[in-house]
Structures are given as C-alpha cells and as structure tokens.
Amino acid sequence: MKIIAQKYRDGSLTLLDVPVPATKAGGVLVRSSYSAISAGTELMKVAESKLSLLGKAKARPDQVRKVLQTLSQQGPLATYQKIANRLDSYTPLGYSLAGVIADVGAEVDGFRAGQRVACGGNQFALHAEFNWVPVNLCVAIPDNVSDEQAAFATVGAIAMQGFRQAEIGLGETAVVIGLGLLGQILVRILRAAGVHAFGIDIDAERCRLAMEGGAAACATKGGAEFEGFVEALRRATSGAGADCIFITAGGDSNEPVELAGELSRDRGRIVDVGKCRADLPWAEYSQKELEFRFSRSYGPGRYDPIYEEQGIDYPIGYVRWTEKRNMASFLDLIAQGRLDLSPLISSIHPFDEAVAVYEDMNAGRSRGIGVLFRYPDAAPKTRMLELRKAPARAGKPRLRLGVIGCGNYASSMLLPHLKGRADVELAEVVTTTPLSGANAAAKFGFASMSTDPARVFDDADIDAVMVLTPHGSHADLVARALRAGKAVFVEKPLAITAEGLQKVVQAAEESSNTRLMVGFNRRFSPLLRKMRAAFGGFDDAQFLHYRINAGALDPASWHADRARQGGRFVGEGCHFVDTASWWFGARPVSASAVSVGVDADNVAATITYDNGASAVISYMTGGDPRYPKELIEVAGHGMTAKLDNFQTGEVWRRGKRKVFRAMAADKGQKDQMLAFVAALRDGTDMPVPFTSLVETTAVTLAAERSIALGRPFSVADIICGERHDVS
Template structure:
C-alpha cells in the first residue's frame, strides 16, 4: 500500500510503498476514503523538516535538552547514532480521515466490515491507504453524512475541546483570534452554542468566510474595526472568552486577548502561538488562562488510546471519542458546515505535489482533502486477526546442531530505537550476514528499517517470517510484554532466537518458553545480556585473575527518571522497570562470580523508586545491586566494584576500569566511547548460528538470571529473601 511520509533530516516528502498493517485485537483495519491535511499543524512540521540542523534545534529546545541528557548518560557516539537514526527516518503525516472498515479485530462489536467510520490520531489516522485504528479513536459515521465531510472529525474534535474549555453560555460574546481551519470551526461551534462571535485574522478572505459562517464581525488585528465591534457588542465590557487559534512567533494574539477581554474573562489556547503573557494586563483583569489539549480527555493516555479503556461518563463526560461522535452528529444535523472550508481536493497519488504547492504558497487553502481510489474487486472476508496469532506446532524437532553456513539469513521482529541504534548498525551490510525480513506492527517502521539497513523484505506478517525455512535466526526486539510469546513461537518454528531482555515478565511466561524448548528440542536461545561481552570489563576481569575465596560485588545503577508517557511506565502490561532492565546487572554479577544466584532479597524506598537487591551465590559470594531513579542526571549511570582475595576491580561506566592488588592496572585515561558489548555479543551469536556450535551463554544461566530478576518482585511483596533452588 502507499503512505505519505517525510524524512525529517532532509525534508524529503514521498509517497512510499509500505506493508499493509495487521489488524490487531481491539481495533479495526480501515481503508481510507478521504483524509484531511491540517494546513496548520502539518505544514509546520513540513517547514521544520526543511530547516538546517541548527534551525531544527532552535525550534525544538525540549528535544535538545533530551539529547544533552542522553550524551551525559550514554555517551556521544551512542547518542549520535540514536538521534541520526530518528532524524534520518521516514515519519508519517496526517491524523484525520474517513474510511471503510475492512477488517474487525477481536474484542470489537460496535462496527462491522463495510461500515463508514471517522478516525483520529497521528499514529493511526495517517495519510495512507490502510490504517489500523484502536477502538477509542474511531466513531461510526451517521447515515447520510458525506465521507469528505466526516474526514473533518478529528480537527473538529480539537476545535470542540477548545470551545468546551472556554465554557461559553447563551448570550456570551467570544473573540476568535486566527481564522484558519481550527478557527473557522471554533466560530461555528460557538455560534451553535448561542454565543456571538468576533473573528480576527489578517487575511480578508478568511474574515469574509467566517462572517458567512456566522461570525457577527471580523477584521484585521491591527484595525480599529475589531475593537469597535467588541465595544458595541459588549457594552464596552469586553468579551467573555478569547480563543487563540493562531500560530507563529508573534506575541500580538495574547496582547490583543488581554486588551479585549472583560474583567475575569477566559483565554483559551488552542493553537501554538507565542505565550509571553503581559503580566500587568493579565493580573489587573485576573484573566483565566486555559489550555486545550488536542481532541479531549484520553489524548496521550496509552491505556485509553491503545488499550481501549474508556473513562466512566459520570466522571468524564466528553472524552476524545465522545467529542468525535458529537462533532459528526453536528455535521449530520447541518449545525456545522464544512463544505465552504474545502479549498481543494487532490487525488492521493498527487499527495507530494500538493504538499509542495501548499508549502510554496502556490495553493492557498483553509482545508485540503486527499481523495483515495475506490477499491475494486471483492471485499476481504471478515477474519479477525491478532498481533500474535495461534501457535503453530513444529512438525518435528530441529536438529540440535546445524551445518556451517557461509551466509546467515536474519529476520527482525521489531525495529524500535534499541534495534535501530544498538543492533542493526552492527549487522547492516556485514559480510556473511543477510538481513532477510523485518516484521513490525507499524507498517512505516518496517519500511524505514528496510530502507536504512537493507532488509530484503518488510512485512507486518510474523507468520511469513516463522514459516520461511531459509531464515536461520530471529531477533525479538519488540516491547517487553511480547518477548516470551514471540520467543516461544520462534523456538517452536525451529529458529535460533536472539531476544532482547527481558526473556519473560513472570514465571508463567518463563515456563512457556521452557516448555517450547522441551517440546521442540530447540534450545538455540540468546538473551541480550550484553555487558558480559563489554571489552573493557572483560579486560579488567582478566587482569583481576582467578579468584579463590568468596567475593563481594557492589553495582550502582543510576537509572534516572523516565519521561512522562514512556511505555516503560506501563507496569500493568510491560512489567516493572527493574523486571525489564534488572537482568543486565544480575547477569553481569553472575558472570563475574562464575555462578548463578541461590537467593534474592530486595528492599525498596517508598514507592519502589530505589531498590537494593542482595544476591547470594554458592561459596559465600554476594552481590548488591543498587538500582536508583532519584540520583543526579550528571552522575555516571553504572559503577561496579568487585573485591576478593585482597584485590579490587572497579568499572566506571564502561569508560575506565582499574584493578588494585600487588600490581595496579588502570585502563587508558583517554576518554573512550562507552562500549557495553553489543557488537561482541552479536559476533558471538552469529558465530554460533553460522557454525551450529554452542550458544554464547548457556540456557541454564539465562534461566537463572531471569528467575532471579523475577524474584525481586516476590521479595519486595513478602519482605523476605527468596530461595531460587526450587525455581531453577
């Protein structure tokens, strides 16, 4: 299928061939009929992409701050790869469309194949021929409403949420600053609610359009006509609400809002304009400044948008889905008229040229629609699909050892940040390695990985990977909640598997993986515990030498706080943060001590922000892992000490290391890039796949580390140590 994409680094716009998205549970697959270009939001993104790197940095200081923090934590080379990987990738455009339901996922009972729906979301209602849309981001289109009008649903919801934040009442007078697409819709919604509206925009054509759609008066912000109209309509008191629907860097909108508001009026920011509030003006009138967050309550909440958990109507009357349905209803009852807003309708095949015309100013428009070609031929059968289909049992167990191969064919399940910044750069265009297939749930992610790293094929069909006998190994680099199931399926299909940590999020998942090993006879498994392969740590361990007595390991992990909205915080689905990352540190300690832990005892500060995990090993050795999130950002992330037999080893964040004893060894004092062992780990894994030899880490060790990681939660809950012998 085709999708409109943009490379944020180069500014290139393209109509790209991407895989068809799969129809996951709790959502529908929608074939687009019309999608709407947001001439404000989207053109701002298109313009930013055309800036220099310095210009991009100036436009997004929030992202620059994140980059600097990443440099302090992960080092410049790793941060550079990550940032360039994001910039030099195709990103989607679009967030408002109308289309026909083509497939229905499990858990959906409110629409059927063939229904017309309006869809929302900058990850789900894209300018693409097909989109998978979760249940809270679509709404059935009322009978009789034209699809081209229903495509305005999302933008209409944005305008509606802004009006709700202003709380207009019958007889109020409202000022709308900015009469672009959002502003025109705000005008109509206010008129429908019984308010008198004055509009402000420097474009006379937009002012005339707003007056035709119900505004009492409109004019240029610098003209006396607007001031006079407000004075006449309000008896000199000023307007009850001001709706900022303008963009740009001028501070004129907020200054005008203060001048024309009544005492204790409300100012609602809907657009993205400069908000340098003149303190005296806002203080003297005690103005109430409010923000309108996109489509309404539920926006940016993954449990609402992705998992379909609705808010009770008694507590949240107007969610983003209910706003969408309400706006469609107003359209269907002719309370809102969007036809006059449509400046241009372009065929989807002309999408790139349309964006160019808008950017260059050749096409001046309030709203532009893409019209998609009608589907020809028979419709698909309604076959509910899921992200993880039923397991297909292997007909026979694979051979324990495979013959050596000149070229290893690899497939990736997942192509997120870690895969594209830490794994694939070491594998792309490498002798003896063929990147055969990449499979993701998001079509554009697979297309990006194919384009950047040279995969032969991109798909959203996991079965196409597992059923391909030519695939030698599968990398599972998806979100944590899917690791165990995808690993289990790949093992049963006879593949060698590299799964990023964690292997499992609970004992049942771990048991499922081990059952697959037992059933298939396939134990060709590696978990991404890369630190034991780090060259600096390996050299320090060799310098330390053979140990005779018990040892003490102290490992401080300054993990830092996660940004709000990070999927790592979704503990109900993705497990705790330590469950996802803690295996790294347990594995490192176990490798240094050449043993598996026999007990785990964990303590935590209130709220489980900082953890102390004490591991006991055979022979009396112990390891203490301090996993903290409250430390300073500038402090090294990982510091490790090993003490035994009158000697001590110290590792400083994979940059420097030293060994103290009868002789002292210190690594080079010249700053080095942090090498946490990913490349060496991949070398060892590929050698095992190529030769059929032993896996780099014994399965027993992977299981012991996973069991110990899971035991941390058990110990926190019970307040007592957990013995691991029975679990192993």
C-alpha cells in the same frame, strides 16, 4: 499500500509502498476514504524538519534535554548513533480521516467490517491507504454525514474541546483570533451554540469565509476595517469587551496574546487552542484579572496511553467529554444540520499527488483552508512487501535473519553491526507499523517487510529470528520461534513473568531447541573483559556492587506500563544480574530485594551464588539524570576492581593499580552480535548457556516476589514453580 512520510533530517517528502498494518486486538483496520490536511499543524512539522540542526534544537528544547542526558550517561558515540537514527528515519503525517472498517481486532465491541468511521490520532489516523486505529480514537459516522466532512472530525474535536474549556454559554460573545481551518470550525461551533462570534486573521479571504459561517464581524489586524470591528464588538457587549477570546493562531509572535487582553472584558477568559507565544502582558491581564486557559488537543484522554492505546474509557459520570465523545459530538452537529463544512473544503486531491500537494502548500502556491486527500476504493492486497531479491553468494554460507520489531535501540545499537556482512542476509523485517518497516528496509537493506510475525516462523529458509519488540511480547515470540526450529536472539528481558519464563523453557524442552541468546551485552564489553582477566581466579567468595543511576521515567513511556511490560527492574535489571553471574562464573541461588520510597522501580536487590559470592544491585530512579549511569565495584581475593560507566576502570592487586580506558563507552553490543552470528555460522555452542539465560531472568522475577513477600526468594521456585523456602 501507500503512505506519505518525511525525512526529519531534511524534510524531504516521499510516497512509500509499505505493508498493510496488522489487525491487532483493541482496534480496527480502516481503509481510508478521505484524510484531511491540517495546514497549520502539518506544515509546521514539515517546516521544522527543514531547519538546520541548530534550528531543530531551538524548536525542540525538550529533545535537547534528552540528548544531553544521554550524552552524560552513555557517552558521545551512543548519543550520536541515536540522533543519527532519528534524523534518518521516516516520520508520518496526518491525524484526521474518514474510512471504512476492513477488519476488526479481538476484544472490540461496537464496530463491524464495512462500517464507516472517522478516526484520529497522529500515530494512527495517518495519510495512508490503511491504518490500524484503537477503539477510543474511532467513531461511527452518521448515515447523513459525508465522508468528506467526517474526515475533519479530529480537527473538529480540537475545536470542541477549546469550546468546552471556555465554559461559554448562550448569548455570550467570543472573539476567535486566527481563522485557519481550526478557527473557521470554532466560529461555526460558537454560532451553533448561540454565541456571538467575532473573528480576526491576517488574511481578508479567511475573514470573508468566517462571515459566511456566521461571524458577526471579522477584520484583519491593522487593516482599515479594524476600527469598525472594534466598534462592532463594543456595541455587541455594551462596551464591556468579549466574554472569551479563543487563540487559534500559531507562530512565534506574542501579538495574539496581547490583542486578546485588549479585547477581553474584565475577568474574561482567554483559551489557547493553537500554538503561539504566550508571554502574558502583566498590566493588561492583572488589571482585568483575566483567566488564561489551555485546551489539550482533542480532549480528556489525549496523551494517555491507557485511554488511547489500551481502550480503557473514562466513566461518563466523571469525565463527560473525552476526545472520542468530542469527535462523536462534532459529527452529530453535522448530522443535525447545525454545522456545514462544505464551504471549508478548498480542494480534493488523489492521494498519489500527496507530495506535490504538500510542496505547493509549503511554497505558498496553495492557500486553501480545508484540503483533502481522496483514496482509491480497494481491499488490502497483502501484509507483506518484497523489496528485492537477495543476490546469491556461491560458496559463502549465509545466515538468513528474520527480525521482529525495529525500534530506536535496535536500529542504532544492534542492526548496524549486521548490515553489509557477507555471512548475514537480512531477509525480512516484521513491524507493528508499516513506516517502521520502511525505515528498517531503507537503512539495512531487508529483502522484504511485513506486519505478520508468522511469516518469519513459517519461512523454512530463515535460520534465525531476532525478537526486538517491547518486553511484554518476548516470551511468546521466543517460544514460537523455538518451536519453529529457529535460532533466536531476543533483546532483554527474556520474560516478564514466571509463567512466561516457564513457557520458554517448555518450548525449548519440547522442541529440543536451546539455540537462544538474550541481549545481555555487558558481559561482551571489551573493557570489562580486560578487567575480569586482570582480576584473576574466581574460587573464593567475592562481593560485587552494581550501582545504576536509572533516573525517573517519562510517564508516557511504554516502559511505565508495568501491567503489560513488567517493571523496570525486570526489564533492565537482568543486564546487571547477568554481568554479576558472568563475573563470578557462578549460578544464582536466591534474591532478596526491597523497593525504596514510593517508586516501585527504585530497587535494592541482594543475590547469593552457589560459590558463596554475593552481589548487591542498586537500581536507583531518584538521582540526577545527568549523573553517569553505571558503576561496578568488586572485592575479593585481596583485590578490588572498579568500572566507571564503561569508560574507565581500574584493578588493585598487591598494592598496585592498573588503569583501563576506552576511547568511547562500549557496552558490548557489537561483540555480542558478532558472537551470535559466529555461533550460528560455525555451529558452535551459543555464547551464553541456556540455563544461565533462564536463571538470570528468574533472579529478577524472584526479586519482585521478594519485594512483595518481604523475604528472600528462590531462583528455582521461579523456574520450576515449586516452593523453595530460603528464609
């Protein structure tokens, strides 16, 4: 199938061939009929991507803060790799479409194949021939509503939410500043609700279109007719001013906000539905006691992954108008004949012309209000796309890899170490979203890409599978790969539940396949290995303290979904448990842990080992995010070792201090990948014993049990599911 995408580095647009998305539970696969271009939002995104790096930084200060945090915690090399990966990736466009359901996922009620639907979401309703859309971003199209008008449902929902935020009623007066697509729709909604609507824009043609849509008066700011516009508003409100001002304009000018204050009545309401500068003029706003409100996109549920991605609706008794209900309400207005968007449709273009359409709009050669892409009427052909045939390399044994998942960490920290190697062929990449597959194929030269994990399990020519997906899927995918006879590399954690871990162990036992490696990369750090060698023997008891300044988690991050992805200590704490076990050369026996404060991920865990060693892992989420992330201290044998954020280290022995330094923070990802490839290529033992991988995972799960029960918990209890009281 085809999808339009842009490179964020330079803003270049491309129509890509990618696999059809997989049909996942909780959503439907939709074949697009029409998708709407939102000129303001999308062209702003295109324009931003064409800025210099400094310009991009000024446009996105939130991302700059994240970069500075990564720089302070992980060093310049890792930061550069992540930034470069982002810049070189394709990003999608679009967020509003109409289409026909091609397939229905599990756990979905109320939808059927062949049904016409309108869809929203800038991650789901893309300018693409097929999209997988979760149920709460999908609504049925009434029979008497055309696909062309229904394609504007998401933009309509934004206008509906702005209208609701205003709490405006029958007979009141409103001014809409900015008469682009969103403003035009809002004018028509106001008229349908019995509100006297006025409009302002910099374009006279847009003013004319709003007048045709029912506006009482419209004018261009600074135009000859503006005084007449102000007089008309004064007459309509008996000199008081508008009850509500809607700002649907965008840009860096503060003029819309200033104008809103001038046109509003005393104690009026200003609702920001667009994205403009908002430096409120104190004198005007305070003297009138004006109320400034923001409108959150499509409505309640927006930016909430539980609502949007998991499909958990808000009870109507508590939240009357969600984003899905706003979309449905908008389509109902069209079905009742109270809204007609046909005058707003400026042009309809075949999707094959998408790149030229954007270029014309960006260059100002096309200034239409409502622009649609029309898609061919075709069934999905395949969920796999062959990109090239790998060249034969006679006499050189090659490891054929299938990769499932390819997010930012995999793209910046793991796969670059495999690209271009003579002994590795990147055979196939499997991703949830087709564009992720296209990014991986472009960067690393995969021979094919798909959205179906079964392909890599069923392909007899694939030697090994890399599982680089979100945490909750690891155990199931690893078990499937082991049963398929594949060697496996899985990014940590191996499992997020005891049941998942037992599933992996059972699969390994029943298939007699333990060719498994988990991404516990810190034991491969060159600096840490040098320090361990200098520390000496490991016969006597030692004490290790591992302090992690993890920082607070973005609530929108998928890591925050404890129910589906496990807690942060299970997800990341296994790194530090593995490092301690490797340093000691011992096997963990039990874990005792507490969570500190209200954050369940703020954990202090103590681990005992079979050789008498002990490790304390302090996983701290409440510290300064700019403070260095990791510190390790070890004491034993009359020696002390200290590693500071994988950049500097020291070992004290017999009163003498030996200092270790690294050119850049190296947490061992490269050496880890080379060790994995070498073991499979040469047929040697895996770099980390299977039992150690299982025990490390069990420690983090035992720590979670210990927090819940308030006592130490046995590692064997997790692995075997038996009772081993160690209190």
